[in-house]
Amino acid sequence: MSTTSVTMQSIRIPDSLEARDAEDFVASSELANLVTGLLWGNNDLWVSPAARLEGARPNDYEQSLLWAAKDGDRHVGRAVLEMTKQDNLHNAFVHVMVHPGFRGQGIARELLRTAEASAQDHGRRVLQSYSEHPAGFDPEAADVLRPKTGAGSLPGSSAAVRFARNNGYELEQVERFSVLARPVEAARVESLESLAAAKATGYRLVVWEDACPEEFVDQYALLRQRMSTDVPLGEIDYQEEAWDRARVRQGEEELRRKGGHSLVTAALHVPSRELAGHTFLDYYPEKPDVIYQEDTLVLRAHRGHSLGMLMKAHNLLRVGRLWPEGERLLTWNAAENQHMLTINDALGFVPAGYEAAWQKKAGAGA
Template sequence: MSADALDELTIHEFAVPANLESDGGDDFVEMVAMRNEVETEILGNDDTNPTPRELLPFYQDPFAPKRLFLARVSGRIIGRGVYEWQPEDGATAAFLEVEVAAPFRRQGVGTSLLRVLEASAAADGLRVLQSWSLHLPTASDDVLVPPTGFGAIERGSAAVRFAQAHGYRLEQVGRMSRIDLPVDPDILAAKRADAAAHATGYEVVQWVGRCPDKWLTDMALVHQRMSTDAPSAALEFAEEDWDEERMRNLDDMNEAGGRVNLTSAALHVASGRLVGFTDIALPEHEGRPASQEDTLVLKEHRGHRLGMLLKVANLELLMRVSPVTPRITTFNAEENRPMLDVNEAVGFVPTAYEAGWKKTV
């Protein structure tokens, strides 16, 4: 970027539009296109790229509020910064995201965006700053390993240099995995039968789309436990408050974005309560890759191979509901070996890594 162009750089907070047809809708579409270009460049594919319609509801979520800042040169969106926080009492962390289009990097745009985000956190009294960056596997021996001892990223990558230059410490590495579809149904049937033999006293309950009213309370509980039970290393998260209203809001966002959730849940027969779940999100456009979302079994019900049972059941459901879906992507903490064992056993393979960064001010 030339010095003259840099002089024209502006960063402003962007008012998220009510819909894509209202004022600001075109700018939101342009922002999503820039975001997708950046992530496609990093990953080498567009498997995780959302459409504007899919992404918009998540910028309107009252339970995970966000502010969006756009960097422009001559009116063109060349960078974005996302500032997110938790509305729960006692939350201490802000979640920051900075992305800059390739031709405009190493010119101070990312730093300028980060300063705006950090200033927003300071104004809100949030002293823990956390962010994530995507990385391809590396053959280099010069790697950075988090304190967990699990996973590694290339020390010399641009994202690492940027994070460390601004005082952030690597706390966790997550794995991005992919499974190509269809999976051999005989293999899935055998794994499901084996898991079911260890899950006496449990049944699988499934649905497509909105959570049935009868399960809203149970699903709210397991979602809340996702915020406390999932491995997070030294990254900080407040326990999320989930109730039936928040569950309905999640379904509303998926419907507004054209996404369809496929859910398989574990029913504890003796209590009549759901004690675990997994869900896969089908995207707006048929034939695009799906996203494996959350998976959790309550701690007090682990040891019965429910994770395997639910994963296999949901894969079978997906192949029935959407046989044209080509593959699924998912993210897991590298130290979450029980879940990685399940994923690897059904055919997921690692494709990329996600670094979790933290700075306390």
């Protein structure tokens, strides 16, 4: 390291925020919110320390490790390593953040090396990460970097882009980050829903909040499993996740502990009684102005019936009544997923930025 005043240390995941050893976890969470807020110029992606703690707790499906860079008692950098425990045992996800006032001192590189070494100790040979980039750059400029998929681009002058490439990471994919302002024009969305419903003969919608009905939980687990690889992934080395009813229930319980709620709309194929697809939204009352549009999937055998539009439009109309304080919906889609982007555009989503998916395989040097 080029600096001597900053030290690195691991952070224990505390039992609660009231625990005596929770101070570092809270400070690290606050640093993450600060850096993210400064990048985007708003707090739409703010996550409370309590919600971060619930997400970091080890469970049967994943574990998280956390490190801090500290200038005295002040947290100036953080690294997170996340590893699944039931599938993709060759993979690890790593993410590094440094306070803008402490960049250029080698802190990010040291944090990254620490997390990478831990991943190697756990037998993980493929590392994946992401970086965020607000809109406003020229996507056709001469210095932009394009992913292997060929869809989307990033500003070549970005410090995050330079850091990733200098440390052996390759740009595999670009996702578009989109925002939909509420209230929506109900008549337009209702029209889109009606047009989609006319093409979806033989299907009906099933809706639930927070917990999947017992009669559908096994089928819903299958949808969540297929979602992990049926979406465009480019050359990202990621295998299908292992989902069952226990994992569905664990995810619902974790969301409940975070104080969150979900709204799921699924398409049921009436003749077979098979769930053909789903879409869902997440909402946290502690951040009442923001709603997160999460997964949307239609199984391959049921595509071509406008189920994606039908489910998303229906959910969008319901959410205004369920969570009326929500002012914006946020969502992310692969830049090459033109079908889903077309649906989102029709519903009123507009680009706000881009997220890069980076990958580094064992043996790739800096």
